[in-house]
Amino acid sequence: MTPAFSLARTVFGRLTLTLEDGTVHEGVTPVRAFPLSAPDDYIALVSFAGRELVAIEQLSELPSAMRMLIIEELAPREFMPRIASIDKVSTFATPSIWQVSTDRGPCELVLKAEEDIRRLDRTRLLISDSHGLHFLIEDYTALDQRSKRVLERFL
Amino acid sequence: MIDKLHAAPMNLLPPAWRPQVSALLRAGETLRACLETDLTADLRYARGVLLLTTDRILHLTAEAPVREWPLGPTLTLRQTDHAGVGLIELLHAETRKGLVRFTLAHALTATHWVAEFARLRADCDSVAETPETCPECHSPFDPTTGSCVACARDLASPPSTRTLFRLWRFARPYRLQLLLGFFLTLSATFATLIPPYLTMPLMDKVLIPFQNGTPIDRSAVILYLGGLFCAALVGWALGWGRTYVLALVSERIGADLRTTAFNHLLGLSLEYFGGKRTGDLVSRLGSESDRICVFLSLHALDFVTDVLVITMTAVILFTINPWLALATLLPLPFIGWMIHLVRDRLRTGFDRLMRVWSEITNVLADTIPGIRVVKAFAQEERESKRFLAANQYNLALNDRLNRLWGVFSPTVTLLTEVGLLVVWAFGIHLIAKREITVGVLTAFLAYIGRFYARLDTMSRIVAHTQKAAAATKRIFDVLDHVSSVPEPRHPVTLASVSGRIALREVGFRYGSRHVLRNINLDIAPGEMIGLVGQSGSGKSTLVNLLCRFYDVAEGEILLEGVDIRNLGLTAFRKHIGLVLQEPFLFFGTVADNIAYGKPGATRAEIIAAARAAHAHDFILRLPLGYDSLVGERGQGLSGGERQRISIARALLINPPILILDEATSSVDTETEKEIQRALENLVRGRTTIAVAHRLSTLRKADRLVVLDRGQIAEIGTHDSLLAANGLYARLYAAQTRQHAEDGSTGAEHA
Numbered sequence: 001m002t003p004a005f006s007l008a009r010t011v012f013g014r015l016t017l018t019l020e021d022g023t024v025h026e027g028v029t030p031v032r033a034f035p036l037s038a039p040d041d042y043i044a045l046v047s048f049a050g051r052e053l054v055a056i057e058q059l060s061e062l063p064s065a066m067r068m069l070i071i072e073e074l075a076p077r078e079f080m081p082r083i084a085s086i087d088k089v090s091t092f093a094t095p096s097i098w099q100v101s102t103d104r105g106p107c108e109l110v111l112k113a114e115e116d117i118r119r120l121d122r123t124r125l126l127i128s129d130s131h132g133l134h135f136l137i138e139d140y141t142a143l144d145q146r147s148k149r150v151l152e153r154f155l
Numbered sequence: 156m157i158d159k160l161h162a163a164p165m166n167l168l169p170p171a172w173r174p175q176v177s178a179l180l181r182a183g184e185t186l187r188a189c190l191e192t193d194l195t196a197d198l199r200y201a202r203g204v205l206l207l208t209t210d211r212i213l214h215l216t217a218e219a220p221v222r223e224w225p226l227g228p229t230l231t232l233r234q235t236d237h238a239g240v241g242l243i244e245l246l247h248a249e250t251r252k253g254l255v256r257f258t259l260a261h262a263l264t265a266t267h268w269v270a271e272f273a274r275l276r277a278d279c280d281s282v283a284e285t286p287e288t289c290p291e292c293h294s295p296f297d298p299t300t301g302s303c304v305a306c307a308r309d310l311a312s313p314p315s316t317r318t319l320f321r322l323w324r325f326a327r328p329y330r331l332q333l334l335l336g337f338f339l340t341l342s343a344t345f346a347t348l349i350p351p352y353l354t355m356p357l358m359d360k361v362l363i364p365f366q367n368g369t370p371i372d373r374s375a376v377i378l379y380l381g382g383l384f385c386a387a388l389v390g391w392a393l394g395w396g397r398t399y400v401l402a403l404v405s406e407r408i409g410a411d412l413r414t415t416a417f418n419h420l421l422g423l424s425l426e427y428f429g430g431k432r433t434g435d436l437v438s439r440l441g442s443e444s445d446r447i448c449v450f451l452s453l454h455a456l457d458f459v460t461d462v463l464v465i466t467m468t469a470v471i472l473f474t475i476n477p478w479l480a481l482a483t484l485l486p487l488p489f490i491g492w493m494i495h496l497v498r499d500r501l502r503t504g505f506d507r508l509m510r511v512w513s514e515i516t517n518v519l520a521d522t523i524p525g526i527r528v529v530k531a532f533a534q535e536e537r538e539s540k541r542f543l544a545a546n547q548y549n550l551a552l553n554d555r556l557n558r559l560w561g562v563f564s565p566t567v568t569l570l571t572e573v574g575l576l577v578v579w580a581f582g583i584h585l586i587a588k589r590e591i592t593v594g595v596l597t598a599f600l601a602y603i604g605r606f607y608a609r610l611d612t613m614s615r616i617v618a619h620t621q622k623a624a625a626a627t628k629r630i631f632d633v634l635d636h637v638s639s640v641p642e643p644r645h646p647v648t649l650a651s652v653s654g655r656i657a658l659r660e661v662g663f664r665y666g667s668r669h670v671l672r673n674i675n676l677d678i679a680p681g682e683m684i685g686l687v688g689q690s691g692s693g694k695s696t697l698v699n700l701l702c703r704f705y706d707v708a709e710g711e712i713l714l715e716g717v718d719i720r721n722l723g724l725t726a727f728r729k730h731i732g733l734v735l736q737e738p739f740l741f742f743g744t745v746a747d748n749i750a751y752g753k754p755g756a757t758r759a760e761i762i763a764a765a766r767a768a769h770a771h772d773f774i775l776r777l778p779l780g781y782d783s784l785v786g787e788r789g790q791g792l793s794g795g796e797r798q799r800i801s802i803a804r805a806l807l808i809n810p811p812i813l814i815l816d817e818a819t820s821s822v823d824t825e826t827e828k829e830i831q832r833a834l835e836n837l838v839r840g841r842t843t844i845a846v847a848h849r850l851s852t853l854r855k856a857d858r859l860v861v862l863d864r865g866q867i868a869e870i871g872t873h874d875s876l877l878a879a880n881g882l883y884a885r886l887y888a889a890q891t892r893q894h895a896e897d898g899s900t901g902a903e904h905a
Contacts, residue, residue: 134778
């Protein structure tokens, strides 16, 4: 399927969108409407002013070149480290400083309150730290014993 | 038919009046309607009855002579009420011939009575349907509410322990497990009673002979000690099983109770929630249901065990030695008497205690959601004082109860100690007379230790039972409350709803205050009606009636020609989209909140609704888009954003009828424009009823209905109403003037 718009990257590294009617928008950003529940469905291309210009129902519908452009552009906006293990927590009361190993390397996060651990579904957990950064635990039942025991104190 | 004509109104008459009335009626004269009155013209209480016959109106009272007015062609009636007192005036050519007063307890019959008069005037032969009467107190009650005001439950009566038996309804599904639990209890108790019995031969056949010079029989010792150990082991295993099974069952009963109560609560009308405080309901469903649960799993179980132990011990004691047994059981009647004495005081005490506990929760439930107001007005200290006061009241009540309780427990202990003394004395006496052995006395003392310990805990259970009974009563108060917006017995289902609404003679009152009366309005499908009026004119009440949050007191509301009271509640409300002044967002994601009215909605539907509500763009700006969490009160979103989410919510269910209750009054003009655009999408093709304080927002309405003190003052378009120069024109002029002033001061500031 060929979409009714085209997408290119300018020399300044910004995305340019050309709509069917010939209007050109520079500096568009792709935004996922459901980043957690359905990341590849409903991606919007949003203008610099924050208006939705194009809605893509499914990423797989796009030609691969455009898809790559969008994925490239999305990547830095979606920094969401996946926690592999919880190595140390400062205290079991909140706020608590956690030392965790993630797929992006070891780091430290501050858990402000227990509510910041959000259950996405039966196994996935989303943890927001004090700076609003999101950490994902893909399957908390698959964590090692120690991490699981620590986590259960907060759930 | 004729028979019914005579009989039906006679049945309406209170029996006390029947002989007098039948003596008064002339030949050929029949009774058409009857109204019990309870006030005299100068407002003193006096029983009376106002009769409508085919020829005249009669007023019989206990004191004054019978008054009568012939039904002349010029006789008219006027029914009014004020502050709980109703009045029927009999007018004859502009002069008042008589007046009858009554309290509003009889308001409904009065309306029927007046209606019957009108029917008689219209020469209509058939007797109107007689109002239904309450089966308990025979006072007429509104068949639509299904509850009788006159014999509403007396909520202040102390809870009886018998209410605990009502829990059986919830225990029934678990009766097999309960039976197993009981069986386990029985055997476990029996097992614990074996050891003292074994001490008897151990003493008499081993220890005493040894003292007298016989060597110890090793095999007998091993046998007895082994028996003791086995009994302990069996008792442990059975006790474990019993506790586990019964705790399991009681948790489930508690959970069922909570769920049932919550589901019932959800079905109750707004009227109930209006009269109840959040904290009170939270504590009823939360901590008190838990208290019942604990009672069932721990205390009721203990109680049964206690009774079993006591009866079994008593039986064993009597088989060993009846005289000694009699001495042992001596303090029992005293304890029973004391329990009876204390119980009554405890139970009213515990009921009050729980109400105080609700008061404490109420302070929390008030303060936490209103924390911004509290802080803004710097009233932390006042709230703290309020909490302290509730707490201190709680303490004071507790202290009083504990004083009573404090005397009670040690007294029981004292009595048991005395009992032990009696057994010792009597036992030594019997041994001296060589009637029993030392072993028997030891066994007795061992049994008695258990016996009295059980008696002690059993007396303690009184408090727990009373607590649980009070909690049960309070939960059943909720469960017994019949919704004043009842589900019809045979709901009518509408095939398709185009949105045609008709209001016929609609009236409503809060308590004795008339809020709406004689509202007649036909709304065509797809029409937009703007409701206008000063605050207190009844706009919101009308909206509440249309949503069936309350039921009309008089008249009817028809949807597609069917009285909405005959439609299933959920089915009816599915046809209505409601956007409120204060949008409420539930804890969950933005997507969940938009799909609240239609949980199975696809993502495409959600996005489409959000787009139409002009919410899509700002949702995309949220860090997690539609997956972002919004809090209890939608923290982190502005008022306009929340409002647009709630508009998307209403759009998603695609209702044929839309109700906007001050949807834009809590936001600024700029946001209002944005919301207005969103609303235009929403309004298109639907029957819309919009309430707005700002008249400018209703300019698009097909018709404006101007309400004044509960009645329709004017109906028309914006232009025609302005031309008519009536109430609307005045309201509009006042607002535009104010706008102009605001505008000019705004310009100065800028």
